Amino acid sequence: MLSIVPSETNVLMAADAGLKGHLKVQWPDQAARFWVWNWTSNDDSMTWKVRVPETGNYSLTLLTENCGQVLIDCKLPSPGPVKVELASKLGKLTYTIGYRKASATNLWMRNEVPGTLRLPAGESEITLRALEPAGHAFNLSLFSMELVKPAVSSALSVEGATLRASTKWMVNAKYGLMFTWTAASFPRTGPKKSYEEATRDFDVNAFADMVANTGAGFIVFATSWSTYYFPAPIKSWERVAPGHTTQRDLIAELADALTKRHIKLMLYYHAGRSEDNWWSGTHARSMDKDAYFKEWEEQIREIGLRYGEKLAGWWFDDGTTFYYTLQAPWKAMTEAAKAGFPGRVVGYNSWILPKATDLQDYACGEGDFPDRLTSENDAELPVGGSGIFLSGPQKGLQATMTLTNEGGDWGHIKQDADIPAPRYSSAQAIDYIRQATARKTVPVINLEVYQDGSASQQTIDEFKAIKAAIQVPVQ
Known part of the structure; x- marks a missing residue:
């Protein structure tokens, strides 16, 4: 259970989510933290349990690699963008993760999701899953999801x-x-x-x-x-x-x-x-x-x-x-x-x-x-x-x-x-x-x-x- 602090940027590590499907955690036993990979199906999902002090709207950023073989090798890239859904009890957002064409060690992206997701006060869940057509191959990795109130994000930039x-x-x-x-x-x-x-x-x-x-x-x-x-x-x-x-x-x-x-x-x-x-x-x-x-x-x-x-x-x-x-x-x-x-x-x-x-x-x-x-x-x-x-x-x-x-x-x-x-x-x-x-x-x-x-x-x-x-x- 992660306690959300409205005055800060909150980091939800992919490895801390409840994982469903064929998802795997990279190097789980180290002090340094890494990513969840093998996200290849609409049946794969990640769910975080959070505790929020008061109902509010939060901006979301996803740290992703739209690629194939992690660590740094991209032999099986996704053929194109991948649509995902982020859902709470009070709302949903959809976002399309693009494909970053870059060198092998520079493939990870920061994806600032347009809009805000409303979270209820108290304990609740946030779920992330793909919404791709049947038979459409893709291969994603997720390092983390960030939650921050828009006003706080602006203040941090200053x-x-x-x-x-x-x-x-x-x-x-x-x-x-x-x-x-x-x-x-x-x-x-x-x-x-x-x-x-x-x-x-x-x-x-x-x-x-x-x-x-x-x-x-x-x-x-x-x-x-x-x-x-x-x-x-x-x-x-x-x-x-x-x-x-x-x-x-x-x-x-x-x-x-x-x-x-x-x-x-x-x-x-x-x-x-x-x-x-x-x-x-x-x-x-x-x-x-x-x-x-x-x-x-x-x-x-x-x-x-x-x-x-x-x-x-x-x-x-x-x-x-x-x-x-x-x-x-x-x-x-x-x-x-x-x-x-x-x-x-x-x-x-x-x-x-x-x-x-x-x-x-x-x-x-x-x-x-x-x-x-x-x-x-x-x-x-x-x-x-x-x-x-x-x-x-x-x-x-x-x-x-x-x-x-x-x-x-x-x-x-x-x-x-x-x-x-x-x-x-x-x-x-x-x-x-x-x-x-x-x-x-x-x-x-x-x-x-x-x-x-x-x-x-x-x-x-x-x-x-x-x-x-x-x-x-x-x-």
């Missing part, structure tokens, strides 16, 4: 515009880099050091010089991917995860060294805790969500206040698959993320799914060059445009794309292993970056680094060529 920061510096940079340097990182050979030791020994100036030689205008420094550590004495972090902070403030030193080289610093954050079972579906479904977000805001706010303008942005992972599914308090989160510097940019990663909220500045765009740079996206992100999505599932956000450079993982997490070779030649990477800059979308390229912060010579040589070709000095 709040989003008020909190929005300029992303022009990202566009002017042309490309940035991500470094997934965490407690899981290994050196080129031998066992890894403790996180405290690795942080203590990190050569900030050597790292900053290496970054400067790549031509990148900013970096995203990841500390909590696959682990939950932070390389600075953050009190609120230490309370939540004892022993997972450090005496040295590596972030402050990195910010200063990078600033001297005219490079901005952003931070990556991934939710998690030190307990072994924290990132499990059972824990995520039972935890005190208000307490969790209060802790989250305290940590992020403390970090923002500590670094002020030295911290240019945040890249928050699992925005749609985790925070969104917990009815995230987006305004409070984004305000915490901008504490100490209102111009700090914020993005909540939606992966292949639509944006989680308008209360952010840019779309993280996790994907690869070929997926994000296709002519099929011309209407949404045209060549010669502003870099802001004009339409589609990321409408209104600055376009970026985040991808791995080498053929391994995001971080160097294998012992006694070389960093793999770059996936693209210098010429290929240069061509892709030029295509991106033509649309003013900003590539954020993850470079795999060893525990001492050094990159492979192959990567260094690749970016020497990229810098020479892309970062042409202004005459």
Whole structure:
């Protein structure tokens, strides 16, 4: 039973509905939430039980994929639009879900259903089903349904515009880099050091010089991917995860060294805790969500206040698959993320799914060059445009794309292993970056680094060529 809050956007996850027919839940046991798929018949339906404090009218948005084989493969697409019905005790709406022609990792849509659905006070049900002619094949997936009062939706749009920061510096940079340097990182050979030791020994100036030689205008420094550590004495972090902070403030030193080289610093954050079972579906479904977000805001706010303008942005992972599914308090989160510097940019990663909220500045765009740079996206992100999505599932956000450079993982997490070779030649990477800059979308390229912060010579040589070709000095 979901209690509807009239003053908020209410998220009804497809996986939380009563499922009838042949519907299936993707990856049901994870803390991150996914979609219901195999919606192929009028006999398939989803029903949510809701509790509403007072009778009212609500706008509905469906997050759908009109396609075939989820996860990201579309071998059995629906042949065309699919008509669906949404029904409550007090009314019905019908809507036709269109077919989105896009790259394989960009198929999900936000469908704003015209009109409103009236919900009665007290406990009731909302049912979603297809209304297709007999024998008409289709194949849908549903991630969620959003319910919000029209006046609240308008107010949230105003709040989003008020909190929005300029992303022009990202566009002017042309490309940035991500470094997934965490407690899981290994050196080129031998066992890894403790996180405290690795942080203590990190050569900030050597790292900053290496970054400067790549031509990148900013970096995203990841500390909590696959682990939950932070390389600075953050009190609120230490309370939540004892022993997972450090005496040295590596972030402050990195910010200063990078600033001297005219490079901005952003931070990556991934939710998690030190307990072994924290990132499990059972824990995520039972935890005190208000307490969790209060802790989250305290940590992020403390970090923002500590670094002020030295911290240019945040890249928050699992925005749609985790925070969104917990009815995230987006305004409070984004305000915490901008504490100490209102111009700090914020993005909540939606992966292949639509944006989680308008209360952010840019779309993280996790994907690869070929997926994000296709002519099929011309209407949404045209060549010669502003870099802001004009339409589609990321409408209104600055376009970026985040991808791995080498053929391994995001971080160097294998012992006694070389960093793999770059996936693209210098010429290929240069061509892709030029295509991106033509649309003013900003590539954020993850470079795999060893525990001492050094990159492979192959990567260094690749970016020497990229810098020479892309970062042409202004005459």
